[in-house]
Amino acid sequence: MSKRITVEDVVRILDDLSLLVEMKGENPFKARAYANAARTLETLGEDLEGVIAQGRLSALRGIGPAIAKKIEELAATGTMRYYEDLKASIPPGHFELLKIPGLGPKKIRLLYEKMGIETVGELEYAARENLLLDLPGFGERMRDKILEGIEAVKGYRERRLYPEALAEAEALLGALRAAGLTDRVEMAGSLRRGRETVKDIDLLVATDEPVRPAALFASLPSVRAVTGRGDTKVSVRLQGGINADLRISTPGEFPFMLHHLTGSKGHNTALRGRAKGLGITMNEYGLFAGDRLIPCASEEEIFAALGLRFIPPELREDMGEIEAAAEGRLPDLVTEGDVRGLLHVHTRASDGALEIEALVAEAKRRGYAYLGISDHSRSAAYAGGLDREAIKRQHDLIDAVNAAEGGAFHVFKGIEADILPDGRLDYDDEILAAFDFVIAAVHSHFTMSAEEMTRRVCRALSHPLTTILAHPTGRLLLAREPYAVDIRRVMDEAAARGVVLEINAHPQRLDLDWRHCLYARRRGCLFAVNPDLHTREGFSYLRWGIMTARKGWLEAKDLVNCLGTQELSAFFARRRAAAGL
Ligand code: DGT
Ligand code: CA
Secondary structure (H helix, E strand, O other), X not given: OHHHOOHHHHHHHHHHHXXXXXXXXXXXXXXXXXXXXHHHHHOOOOOHHHHHHOOXXXXXXXXXXXXXXXXXXXXXXXXXXXXXXXXXXXXXXXHHHOOOOOOOHHHXXXXXXXXXXXXXXXXXXXXXOOOOOOOXXXXXXXXXXXXXHHXXXXXXXXXXXXXXXXXXXXXXXXXXXXXXXXXXXXXXXXXXXXXXEEOEEEEEEEOOOOHHHHHHHHOOOOEEEEEEEOOOEEEEEEOOOOXXXXXXXXXXXXXXXXXXXXXXXXXXXXXXXXXXXXXXEEEOOEEEEOOEEEOOOOHHHHHHHXXXXXXXXXXXXXXXXXXXXXXXXXXXXXXXXXXXXXXXXXXXXXXXXXXXXXXXXXXXXXXXXXXXXXXXXXXXXXXXXXXXXXXXXXXXXXXXXXXXXXXXXXXXXXXXXEEOOOOOEOOOHHHHOOOOEEEEEOOOOOOOOHHHHHHHHHHHHOOOOOOEEOOOOOOEOOOEOOOOOOHHHHHHHHHHHXXXXXXXXXXXXXXXXXHHXXXXXXXXXXXXXXXXXXXXHHHHHHHHHHHHHHXXXXXXXXEHHHOOHHHHHHHHHHHHHHHOO
């Protein structure tokens, strides 16, 4: 395509268009149409260029002739007149204002017309100075909500999703390693700890000759600007906008520096406290008994010198890992290799890009023993939810695939059933009983009070056919805060009802949050790390889900998708038998 318009660019512009026409007060149907088209392209299982060349664009679900024409213009010329005109017709800051939760186009127009507010900065000032209170619909609660929203939006700008930061960091590491100038090169900081979002990249090298690696790092092609340069540290801003620090240590200090830079701050402080109790001083340069350095060749030896087992970086969040290491209670963390199969997989029957046969082939190629198909239920009209006939067709197909596999691979029949606003599931019990497993999910009405939302979700959990609760908090990292819900009560209910909690592995979800896993595990909950995949690429999401499970202290025995086919089948059967339906 000319000017290299990618399908991601098209998706972003369609999403922008959806917001822009809403801002302009046009028919809401129009806004939804652009959003739907974006969702279709997002999960397109083939090359957009090819689709356009074959004139098949307007045959795709949710893409009518008018939108198709605009996309074709964009692909052919690199711009879309209609989009550029719309963008030019509103103050530039308004676009960003839309991203603040609770601020819709109407309120933004009001702020502009009555107060001349055009940017997030102006809004923050007005909110802090109590200048908004006279506007209709802008009471104190709204002001507080706006200020919270502004903080969130600011935070979003400063952080990156983990996979994006990791890819940048790996490229830097690769370049440093290839140069062969240093003894060791490692990642540290939030990346090494497997945090879901990352502010900046921390890298560390060991060398006695710092000059050349420092110069090399500063001159890498992905570096946009050098923002700081000293003897032991070079700071840069990368082309993609993220900052990276290279720390240079001597080979002898390397393990201490690596531990220090890995953090977290809380973990470091707690560990220093423990060292002090043992009469040892600890800093980034070493462990010292008085003036004497206690030599350590690795992080393992540092922990050992403090009477501890090695604490994996993912656990270094000051959540009790030091006590657990001292008492030999550290969990035997789950790994990707423990996973036997994937649940929560979408097909073309709803909004996925692949047919069941292609999904099975890919799963087998990756060494899995089973898949659990779970398309959307009928009220998810936005995503092509399945009606009774579509379910029947899918089940016949799955039966045929399973028969052909002859036990070598198994497809479980599942559904991602919407949790309706009142907490009921989206189908009658008779239909639900036809599935091996049911994933219950909130996909609408996010803005209920915490009390209502908690009641809604708990009611869904109390349904005897609910097997798994999908993405329990509904967050979208760097885009949407979790919905208001009493997550502890939800986890208590899941434990009481034997409902499995999903750790959704999509890099923008990673939900259940690892911070909640330990509590849920103590209450006796089971978990499933689910890719929620819509495309072939989605198979790779599992990695991020496992990282999150590890941060949540989970072991293979905590995850139902580490069970073998027979065991999982028995687990599903037991639940359905207990339901007595
Ligand atoms: P980020 O960058 O916000 O995603 O998270 P981190 O953990 O990478 O934080 P960063 O880059 O500010 O610092 C890297 C590590 O350096 C951090 O995890 C622990 C260590 N560190 C930084 N500041 C302090 C401090 O004030 N005290 C201690 N003990 N350690 C610190
Ligand atoms: Ca960092």
